[in-house]
């Protein structure tokens with residue numbers, strides 16, 4: 001499942017082929033994904049110039065010249081592919097149509113953007129750009145972890161009195177938007193905080209320490225995604241997935257990377273999700 005850094009990599013990969021360019025023809029090949037597509041979506045997209053691509057949490061927002069914004073979420077298995085890129089960053093030839101190519105944007109500059117989603121947990125919607133923040137999926141989100149509204153006091157207040165585990169609290173999108181399972185595990189490892197501690201019982205000093213580490217972990221992953229984009233010429237044009245090494249995520253039973261630690265990475269289940277951590281390093 002794509003997390004914030006993967007979504008940011010998709011956004012920054014799409015931006016140079018879409019921004020300032022006109023959607024010559026949009027194809028919408030089915031009525032719905034997770035939810036029905038908005039009415040007449042293909043007509044409303046066709047002929048629009050893309051003004052800007054933005055990201056909010058794990059959503060991509062495509063601002064269009066006519067005053068509407070296309071909201072995109074990749075869901076569990078949604079993939080964006082670019083072909084025919086006039087800038088030569090991606091493969092030039094358009095691939096043959098695939099099963100699950102649900103939305104295809106043919107740009108006037110020759111680029112083709114394909115949204116393929118076998119499991120159809122993704123979503124797209126259209127809304128007025130002016131009131132985009134009030135869309136029901138965006139209005140409930142907490143501050144962006146890389147933005148100015150996410151800071152030490154915010155997190156201390158958000159944790160106050162919380163009886164849920166810190167791992168679960170950090171996954172709560174109302175508290176901070178866009179943090180997912182992988183990066184929460186990594187953040188807790190780096191701050192040596194046990195994922196099972198109750199959020200409200202962690203000393204303020206340790207809560208404060210989470211903020212710069214959350215930013216750092218996300219920035220490192222976004223940088224890794226950025227370098228994957230620069231190396232895309234020979235690839236299949238699919239955006240957003242890149243090799244990235246983790247300290248604990250997916251490393252159950254492996255030697256802990258903590259300096260001087262001889263422990264093994266453990267896996268437990270919290271709120272139905274796997275948590276990876278080191279019992280010795282994280283208290």
Ligand SMILES: [Zn+2]
Pocket residue numbers: 256257258261262263264278279280281282
């Ligand atoms: Zn350890």
